[in-house]
Amino acid sequence: xxxITQSPKYLFRKxxxxxxxxxxxxxxxxxxxxxxxxxxxxxxxxxxSQIVNDFQKGDIAEGYxxxxxxxxxxxxxxxxxxxxxxxxxxxxxxxxxxxxTQYFGPGTRLLVL
Amino acid sequence: xxxxxxxxxxxxxxxxxxxxxCTYQTSGFNGLFWYQQHAGEAPTFLSYNVLDGLExxxxxxxxxxxxxxxxxxxxKELQMKDSASYLCAVRDxxxxxxxxxxxxxxxxxxx
Numbered sequence: 001x002x003x004i005t006q007s008p009k010y011l012f013r014k015x016x017x018x019x020x021x022x023x024x025x026x027x028x029x030x031x032x033x034x035x036x037x038x039x040x041x042x043x044x045x046x047x048x049s050q051i052v053n054d055f056q057k058g059d060i061a062e063g064y065x066x067x068x069x070x071x072x073x074x075x076x077x078x079x080x081x082x083x084x085x086x087x088x089x090x091x092x093x094x095x096x097x098x099x100x101t102q103y104f105g106p107g108t109r110l111l112v113l
Numbered sequence: 114x115x116x117x118x119x120x121x122x123x124x125x126x127x128x129x130x131x132x133x134x135c136t137y138q139t140s141g142f143n144g145l146f147w148y149q150q151h152a153g154e155a156p157t158f159l160s161y162n163v164l165d166g167l168e169x170x171x172x173x174x175x176x177x178x179x180x181x182x183x184x185x186x187x188x189k190e191l192q193m194k195d196s197a198s199y200l201c202a203v204r205d206x207x208x209x210x211x212x213x214x215x216x217x218x219x220x221x222x223x224x
Contacts, residue, residue: 035214042117042200042214043156058211090155101146102212104155 004105006091011110013078013085021076021108023091030096032074036060037088049074050096078110086112117215119201124221125191133186133199133218141206147175147186148200156200196222
């Protein structure tokens with residue numbers, strides 16, 4: 001089955017710790033995205049990548065980093081510089097043309113201890 | 114950028130019809146999406162409008178008026194499983210594929 005997988009489902013972060021959220025897709029999509037969702041707010045774009053080895057900052061990139069070494073994978077690192085990381089993180093992908101629909105993974109809920 | 118407004122919550126009875134409105138302001142419109150999101154789950158794609166008019170997909174329809182910066186999602190013959198948040202998202206012509214999301218409308222279906 002084709003789709004987008006995210007792991008883990010729940011993740012706990014200690015103060016001062018970096019954590020990495022995994023996102024993998026087997027849809028052969030060129031473009032991948034990371035969003036953050038907070039209660040009562042819309043999804044906000046953190047980073048996006050249109051092609052392997054290239055990525056761009058979204059609206060709230062501070063405190064986050066990404067890499068895109070493989071077409072299938074777009075991991076997100078939440079660094080210690082992100083002071084309010086508790087949120088639901090969603091990864092999405094699309095074929096890469098601007099008209100295309102984005103499809104979402106199941107999400108990772110990050111909690112701070 | 115865009116401002117996207119949609120109501121916070123709507124309640125309707127099973128079997129009824131509900132219309133969720135979405136208004137937006139954008140410098141260069143390039144498409145509007147509706148997604149459904151159940152609590153704690155990923156958003157799932159419902160519909161896409163880029164031209165004015167009504168798109169119908171079974172029990173769900175979506176309407177767009179570009180001149181008014183307005184869309185609605187119409188849910189007919191409501192079922193309990195339709196209780197979810199409905200997200201309106203707009204694509205700006207100048208921002209390559211990026212979507213700006215509204216805060217979502219929580220629809221509660223009662224027996």
